[in-house]
Amino acid sequence: MNTFYHSTRSAADSVTSKQAILAGIAPDGGLYVSDELGEKPVSLEAVCNRGFRETATDVLGTLLPDYTADELAGCVDAAYGAQWDSEAICPVTPLGTDWLLELYHGPTCAFKDVALQMLPQLMRVARVGDGRKIMVVTATSGDTGKAALDGFAGVEGTGVTVFYPHGKVSDIQRLQMVTQLGGNVAVCAVRGTFDDCQDEVKRIFSDRELAARLAEKGVVLSSANSINVGRLAPQVTYYFDSYAQLVRRGAVRMGEEVTFCVPTGNFGDVLAGYYAKRLGLPVRRLIVASNANNVLTDFLTTGTYDRRRDFHKTISPSMDILVSSNLERLLYFASEGDCELVSSLMADLAEKGVYTVPERAMDKIRGLFACGCADDGDTRETILNTWRELDVLIDPHTAVAKHVLDAFPADGTERVCLSTASPYKFSSDVLSALGEAVDGMNGFACMDTLEHRTGTTAPAQLSGLRAERVLHDDVCDRERMGGFVESACARVFL
Numbered sequence: 001m002n003t004f005y006h007s008t009r010s011a012a013d014s015v016t017s018k019q020a021i022l023a024g025i026a027p028d029g030g031l032y033v034s035d036e037l038g039e040k041p042v043s044l045e046a047v048c049n050r051g052f053r054e055t056a057t058d059v060l061g062t063l064l065p066d067y068t069a070d071e072l073a074g075c076v077d078a079a080y081g082a083q084w085d086s087e088a089i090c091p092v093t094p095l096g097t098d099w100l101l102e103l104y105h106g107p108t109c110a111f112k113d114v115a116l117q118m119l120p121q122l123m124r125v126a127r128v129g130d131g132r133k134i135m136v137v138t139a140t141s142g143d144t145g146k147a148a149l150d151g152f153a154g155v156e157g158t159g160v161t162v163f164y165p166h167g168k169v170s171d172i173q174r175l176q177m178v179t180q181l182g183g184n185v186a187v188c189a190v191r192g193t194f195d196d197c198q199d200e201v202k203r204i205f206s207d208r209e210l211a212a213r214l215a216e217k218g219v220v221l222s223s224a225n226s227i228n229v230g231r232l233a234p235q236v237t238y239y240f241d242s243y244a245q246l247v248r249r250g251a252v253r254m255g256e257e258v259t260f261c262v263p264t265g266n267f268g269d270v271l272a273g274y275y276a277k278r279l280g281l282p283v284r285r286l287i288v289a290s291n292a293n294n295v296l297t298d299f300l301t302t303g304t305y306d307r308r309r310d311f312h313k314t315i316s317p318s319m320d321i322l323v324s325s326n327l328e329r330l331l332y333f334a335s336e337g338d339c340e341l342v343s344s345l346m347a348d349l350a351e352k353g354v355y356t357v358p359e360r361a362m363d364k365i366r367g368l369f370a371c372g373c374a375d376d377g378d379t380r381e382t383i384l385n386t387w388r389e390l391d392v393l394i395d396p397h398t399a400v401a402k403h404v405l406d407a408f409p410a411d412g413t414e415r416v417c418l419s420t421a422s423p424y425k426f427s428s429d430v431l432s433a434l435g436e437a438v439d440g441m442n443g444f445a446c447m448d449t450l451e452h453r454t455g456t457t458a459p460a461q462l463s464g465l466r467a468e469r470v471l472h473d474d475v476c477d478r479e480r481m482g483g484f485v486e487s488a489c490a491r492v493f494l
């Protein structure tokens with residue numbers, strides 16, 4: 001057996017990538033990593049002569065070595081097919097003298113689709129030989145829930161239950177979820193906040209009696225969390241594929257280094273860039289762009305990670321995060337696999353809310369990672385200027401990255417700004433950044449006005465929502481969430 005992965009906190013037990021994907025997190029609370037990362041590089045020459053799907057198969061084959069080429073090809077076909085509204089899947093387009101990597105052409109119009117269209121397929125294959133049915137349970141503040149619903153809908157042997165805070169997601173985000181088709185999906189609004197939803201989902205995962213009742217029926221609960229290697233690995237693909245697109249355009253010579261700037265929350269996206277470099281992609285720098293929740297900017301500058309600070313609600317909500325979970329993997333690699341150090345840093349974070357990384361490891365990190373941040377004012381200004389000066393309409397998350405990238409002087413490399421959501425997903429904030437009044441307008445009115453104002457077109461996945469039927473209208477109190485999951489399992493896996 002190819003046991004490739006072990007925990008960041010202990011190398012004692014190792015598992016296959018299929019086992020790591022089914023488990024999500026290691027039993028000791030660590031994240032699954034491989035010491036063989038980069039030993040088998042991805043061929044740059046092959047990538048430059050291929051499309052997104054073949055590159056995905058190559059990259060996944062390297063990171064998930066116990067999947068066969070046939071298994072992966074099947075997963076790739078299912079994940080990156082006609083549900084994408086771009087032939088290229090993740091096209092690269094000009095952004096002034098830089099480049100925009102558009103990661104939002106999937107079914108839910110945000111970058112989470114790249115991973116969440118693939119993870120269910122990887123789980124479907126991993127389950128064969130295991131046999132248990134998997135119910136994925138997630139709490140969402142808006143975006144991840146829909147991407148998980150769409151990815152898992154109709155995937156054999158799996159189900160998905162999504163909870164969102166009642167009245168606290170945008171009308172478009174709610175419609176995206178409550179119109180979801182599929183016999184294996186369940187959606188419920190919860191009277192409470194996002195934190196209530198998330199805390200209760202955590203409790204549900206630790207409820208042994210519930211787990212025992214479900215086990216009798218052959219069902220196991222799982223999360224589609226961004227720390228799962230099955231979410232991380234697919235994101236490595238677009239770093240390679242965007243590089244290949246630049247080579248084919250003649251913007252980059254094969255082998256020449258490029259810089260990527262990444263709007264960052266949980267550190268999954270930018271960590272995938274680090275993995276790409278380890279697999280042989282010529283990367284000069286990875287710029288970590290944060291919003292007003294700039295805990296990573298401070299960390300990369302000082303070496304101290306300190307979550308004891310005010311939480312800011314911003315117009316780039318998917319980056320409103322104080323604990324960037326995937327950073328633990330970078331700490332593992334930067335400390336050359338020092339599980340003891342990682343364990344003690346994570347214990348400090350849990351107990352004191354702060355930790356400091358030794359200078360030697362920080363030097364390594366700073367050799368590749370740069371950083372910067374943008375507040376909401378900077379973000380709005382960047383949306384406006386990018387539209388005015390470059391004729392490119394960007395969403396607030398992308399604008400954070402563009403603002404940060406613009407602050408760096410040109411370094412002679414081609415620079416790629418990752419674009420993580422369609423501007424139409426955040427029509428109201430984008431419109432108001434363009435100077436339009438939005439008071440009292442609902443999501444569709446904002447979408448229409450944005451089309452009118454800019455002469456661009458809203459993606460059909462979003463504008464088509466107004467014609468769709470509401471299929472999920474459950475609302476419950478926090479105490480009822482466990483019961484909702486159990487009845488969803490009974491219905492889905494009948």
Ligand SMILES: *Cc1c(COP(=O)(O)O)cnc(C)c1O
Nearest residue numbers: 264265266267268269318397420
């Ligand atoms: C999730 C998300 C991010 C942040 O990505 P991480 O992998 O959590 O760093 C940025 N932008 C959008 C639109 C997202 O949905």
